[in-house]
Amino acid sequence: MSASLSLAEAPAVARALEAALEHAVVGQPAAVRGVLVALLAGGHVLLGGPPGVGKTRLARALARAAGLRFQRIAFTPDLMPADIVGTQVLGARGFQFLPGPIFAHLVLADEVNRATPRTQSALLEAMQERAVTVAGHTRALPAPFFVLATESAEQGEGTYPLPEAQLDRFALRLRMGLPSLTALRAIAAHPSDDELSVPVVLDGPRLLALQTHTAHLVVASHVRDYAVRLILATRPERPEAPAVVRRYVRYGASPRALQVLEATARAHALLEGRFNAACSDVRRVAPAVLRHRLRLNVEADVQGIDVETLLGQLLATVPETPRRWAWPLWSSGAGARWRVAPVARGGRG
Amino acid sequence: MTLDRYGGSPEPGSELLQRLAALRGRLWLREAVRLVARVAGATLALLLVWATLAVLGLGPAPGGEAAAGVAAVVVAAGLVVLLHPPSLVATARAVDREARLADRLGTAVELLGREPLPPAGGAQLADAVATLRALRPAQAVPMAALRRELALATAVALLAGGMVLLAELGDALPPGLRSVREVLRAASTALAPAEQAQAAAPAPSTVDPRLAPLFEQLEALRQADTALSPEEAAARRAAVAQQLAQLAAASRAQQEALAALAQALQNTVAMEAADALHRGDYATAAEALATLGRESDQLSPAARRELAESLRQAANALRGLNPTLAERAQRAAQALSGRDYRRTERALGELGEAIMQTGRGVVPPADLGLLGEALAEQGEDLDTALADLAQLGTGANPGANPSVSGQQGTAPGTASGAAPQGTDARLTTPGNPQPLDSLPSLDALPSAEPPDPQGRGVLAPVSIGTTSAGAAPQGGEALRAAAESGSVPTERREVVRGYFGGEGAR
Numbered sequence: 001m002s003a004s005l006s007l008a009e010a011p012a013v014a015r016a017l018e019a020a021l022e023h024a025v026v027g028q029p030a031a032v033r034g035v036l037v038a039l040l041a042g043g044h045v046l047l048g049g050p051p052g053v054g055k056t057r058l059a060r061a062l063a064r065a066a067g068l069r070f071q072r073i074a075f076t077p078d079l080m081p082a083d084i085v086g087t088q089v090l091g092a093r094g095f096q097f098l099p100g101p102i103f104a105h106l107v108l109a110d111e112v113n114r115a116t117p118r119t120q121s122a123l124l125e126a127m128q129e130r131a132v133t134v135a136g137h138t139r140a141l142p143a144p145f146f147v148l149a150t151e152s153a154e155q156g157e158g159t160y161p162l163p164e165a166q167l168d169r170f171a172l173r174l175r176m177g178l179p180s181l182t183a184l185r186a187i188a189a190h191p192s193d194d195e196l197s198v199p200v201v202l203d204g205p206r207l208l209a210l211q212t213h214t215a216h217l218v219v220a221s222h223v224r225d226y227a228v229r230l231i232l233a234t235r236p237e238r239p240e241a242p243a244v245v246r247r248y249v250r251y252g253a254s255p256r257a258l259q260v261l262e263a264t265a266r267a268h269a270l271l272e273g274r275f276n277a278a279c280s281d282v283r284r285v286a287p288a289v290l291r292h293r294l295r296l297n298v299e300a301d302v303q304g305i306d307v308e309t310l311l312g313q314l315l316a317t318v319p320e321t322p323r324r325w326a327w328p329l330w331s332s333g334a335g336a337r338w339r340v341a342p343v344a345r346g347g348r349g
Numbered sequence: 350m351t352l353d354r355y356g357g358s359p360e361p362g363s364e365l366l367q368r369l370a371a372l373r374g375r376l377w378l379r380e381a382v383r384l385v386a387r388v389a390g391a392t393l394a395l396l397l398v399w400a401t402l403a404v405l406g407l408g409p410a411p412g413g414e415a416a417a418g419v420a421a422v423v424v425a426a427g428l429v430v431l432l433h434p435p436s437l438v439a440t441a442r443a444v445d446r447e448a449r450l451a452d453r454l455g456t457a458v459e460l461l462g463r464e465p466l467p468p469a470g471g472a473q474l475a476d477a478v479a480t481l482r483a484l485r486p487a488q489a490v491p492m493a494a495l496r497r498e499l500a501l502a503t504a505v506a507l508l509a510g511g512m513v514l515l516a517e518l519g520d521a522l523p524p525g526l527r528s529v530r531e532v533l534r535a536a537s538t539a540l541a542p543a544e545q546a547q548a549a550a551p552a553p554s555t556v557d558p559r560l561a562p563l564f565e566q567l568e569a570l571r572q573a574d575t576a577l578s579p580e581e582a583a584a585r586r587a588a589v590a591q592q593l594a595q596l597a598a599a600s601r602a603q604q605e606a607l608a609a610l611a612q613a614l615q616n617t618v619a620m621e622a623a624d625a626l627h628r629g630d631y632a633t634a635a636e637a638l639a640t641l642g643r644e645s646d647q648l649s650p651a652a653r654r655e656l657a658e659s660l661r662q663a664a665n666a667l668r669g670l671n672p673t674l675a676e677r678a679q680r681a682a683q684a685l686s687g688r689d690y691r692r693t694e695r696a697l698g699e700l701g702e703a704i705m706q707t708g709r710g711v712v713p714p715a716d717l718g719l720l721g722e723a724l725a726e727q728g729e730d731l732d733t734a735l736a737d738l739a740q741l742g743t744g745a746n747p748g749a750n751p752s753v754s755g756q757q758g759t760a761p762g763t764a765s766g767a768a769p770q771g772t773d774a775r776l777t778t779p780g781n782p783q784p785l786d787s788l789p790s791l792d793a794l795p796s797a798e799p800p801d802p803q804g805r806g807v808l809a810p811v812s813i814g815t816t817s818a819g820a821a822p823q824g825g826e827a828l829r830a831a832a833e834s835g836s837v838p839t840e841r842r843e844v845v846r847g848y849f850g851g852e853g854a855r
Binding site: 007008213216217218219220221222223269272274275276277278279280281 | 451453455456457459460468469470472473476
């Protein structure tokens with residue numbers, strides 16, 4: 001497989017990778033798209049959902065299709081940081097470093113919220129720094145490095161919920177739901193060990209090139225402006241925040257959320273076959289970017305308002321074109337807008 | 350998607366601009382038509398409203414100026430849009446939205462201004478050009494969106510034109526259209542608020558009919574003012590004043606008689622009748638006494654005795670004021686002292702009838718005051734007139750009311766012959782008429798009692814002590830009491846003004 005990948009080839013390769021995963025994980029196109037968006041944007045994913053919906057299968061299929069070295073870590077309450085990052089052992093020639101399972105391209109952190117906060121912190125630091133420090137020596141993790149963490153049912157027995165600051169390290173939080181009737185029929189007809197038949201579309205260097213191309217995609221000023229307004233609208237103290245945010249949100253999204261929003265919008269655009277991020281891309285990735293970054297208040301709990309409902313209303317409230325009083329004919333230059341039709345939501349792709 | 354679509358175009362930027370410029374003209378035209386259609390529709394809608402009002406007779410018909418105004422507004426809108434073409438960025442974003450191009454063109458146009466071009470800029474430009482090549486103008490800037498707005502504007506224009514024609518024709522409408530107009534007018538009348546209908550109805554005259562001839566005499570005097578000598582006019586006004594004073598005196602006598610009866614019935618089982626008498630609601634008072642008579646078998650002996658004693662005292666007090674009422678009260682007292690319930694019922698019923706009869710002789714004080722003011726407006730010195738009235742007892746006025754003629758030798762305006770304290774300067778100072786509007790209005794007074802159901806003023810406050818002294822009520826006192834009571838409702842002032850036309854009204 002060639003190590004080089006041109007920009008012109010990037011959309012097709014990304015689409016091929018997505019097709020391979022959709023073939024392996026039936027009935028979960030949104031989760032497949034989300035995982036690929038995070039992978040291309042260089043972020044990590046926190047994947048939730050009931051057991052048996054294909055989380056591990058998705059991780060394995062991705063590792064195979066992208067040609068990545070895969071490690072799975074089962075997070076348990078007795079798991080120690082050294083069990084993840086590695087440790088020094090005394091050998092015949094003195095201390096030697098035995099790398100932990102985190103030294104892989106794709107790490108599946110299974111049920112990450114079952115480990116103690118100390119262990120969780122070790123993983124999350126490695127995710128952020130892309131390096132681990134053991135006995136005073138810093139060792140870089142292999143590139144590309146991608147963590148796909150799963151979480152068991154929230155607030156369940158024997159779990160340690162991730163704090164907000166550590167949740168922010170995950171680019172996307174995805175949820176895998178139960179498949180539909182059609183998907184279930186297809187799954188029933190599918191061989192159980194089918195991930196071994198997933199075609200290898202990429203390898204590590206080509207994935208790195210794909211990530212680089214993704215980062216170079218163009219974001220127009222009005223698209224960036226929309227992303228900024230979306231982030232600002234999540235903050236209850238801001239005047240532009242919609243009423244539902246001011247009422248139910250305790251605190252909103254961080255600047256890192258804006259960076260992630262833009263990066264993932266680029267990745268989504270590439271998967272859509274474009275070289276520019278559009279407002280529709282921002283809109284599509286926003287729920288996965290923001291759902292774990294918004295903290296709702298007590299009133300939301302009392303009223304039964306969940307973050308998904310709130311995000312839906314937020315996206316419906318914040319327009320892609322700012323509503324300012326301006327006669328369309330008087331606008332000119334870079335800020336010109338013609339309010340000639342309702343804002344289109346979908347991309348042409 | 351590959352970059353092959355871009356092909357071998359040497360300069361994607363220039364091709365992009367050329368294609369966008371072609372679409373800009375189409376977009377410009379569409380927006381011009383759209384704006385003109387909207388402005389024309391709105392202006393014609395206003396014209397439609399105007400013409401509809403004219404057809405309903407609520408305003409003048411829109412003429413040529415209105416049509417010129419509509420045309421001017423439409424032309425102005427067209428000029429505005431023609432002077433403001435869309436920019437290329439605006440065109441690109443509009444096409445992005447119309448054709449759902451996911452901001453391809455808008456991003457590409459923005460890239461043209463960036464130096465140096467970002468790494469993916471060239472690919473983006475190529476993608477935008479390839480997309481534009483595949484796009485037909487009708488897809489990029491669809492004109493179909495104008496259909497609805499043009500249809501709406503046309504419909505409004507037709508409606509407005511028809512209504513203007515209807516308004517211009519006036520009464521020369523064809524029968525069919527005339528019936529349409531009548532239907533519209535009927536609908537307008539039916540939809541008009543009740544208050545408006547009431548306002549349109551003529552205001553009923555609220556002046557007591559007994560005073561109407563006097564008002565008419567005053568009006569005739571005012572109109573013939575120049576034809577009469579001052580002495581003759583003054584003599585006629587004095588005659589009116591005397592008649593007014595006689596009416597007032599008679600009314601005052603009836604009022605005082607009823608007030609004396611009310612005073613006597615106070616704090617007895619006939620309290621409801623007493624209250625009604627105080628309010629001037631004589632019908633209710635009569636009904637209350639009749640009811641009391643029908644239910645007199647339920648009265649305790651003590652209550653019967655108390656009521657009988659009160660009626661007996663009232664009969665004594667009324668003997669000099671109203672012999673009929675005194676006699677009925679005396680009979681009622683006697684009946685209550687006995688045990689014959691039928692007789693009691695009959696006696697109290699007759700007393701109620703006597704009250705009704707007496708009440709018919711009461712002229713509302715407010716109306717008396719209005720006539721006095723009307724006299725003052727014509728320069729009549731009321732005190733002089735009242736002084737003349739004092740001579741009535743010497744036979745100066747043979748047609749005077751017997752109740753007044755029996756009060757000879759009493760000074761005008763007072764019951765005891767002395768001028769009352771606090772007399773209004775208007776009544777005591779000759780030739781000093783007060784402006785009508787300076788009088789206190791009933792509206793400004795605290796409403797302590799409910800209004801008379803017949804629309805009359807309440808009884809002027811009277812003193813039983815005055816009448817019990819044997820002094821008969823005088824016309825001057827009644828007039829003064831009416832004027833001092835200030836109970837001249839505003840609407841009645843309008844009636845007075847109506848009597849005296851535009852010149853007399855202030």
